Amino acid sequence: MLSYYISWHMQARLAPLLFTDDDKQTAQAARPPARSPRRPAPRARWRRPATKQTPAALPVHSFATLLADLGTICLNTIAPAYPALPGFRLVTTPTALQRQALDLLGVSHRLGVA
Numbered sequence: 001m002l003s004y005y006i007s008w009h010m011q012a013r014l015a016p017l018l019f020t021d022d023d024k025q026t027a028q029a030a031r032p033p034a035r036s037p038r039r040p041a042p043r044a045r046w047r048r049p050a051t052k053q054t055p056a057a058l059p060v061h062s063f064a065t066l067l068a069d070l071g072t073i074c075l076n077t078i079a080p081a082y083p084a085l086p087g088f089r090l091v092t093t094p095t096a097l098q099r100q101a102l103d104l105l106g107v108s109h110r111l112g113v114a
Contacts, residue, residue: 011063013104017097019060058097070098073109
């Protein structure tokens, strides 16, 4: 139950990067009376399947593919070949899309790394 709650909130925050309609109230207000076909909100019309890009020219994802893309951020432990040098840890630099997703979620890619 907790995982559904977390994923629902994550999808709500990440809506500008996903194929979901993030302005449902405007879409419902613009829709003709009942039994008419569903139309996307004006703000969501830029996300056409042909372009598959956000207004910032970032790729639009499904929730699963965006999580897979965020999963490529990792912590590498570097052990130099020269024994006198100490080892260190390095976090991969997030891409522009990953940076925007992390900003929308309000988290840092360095969370838990000193």
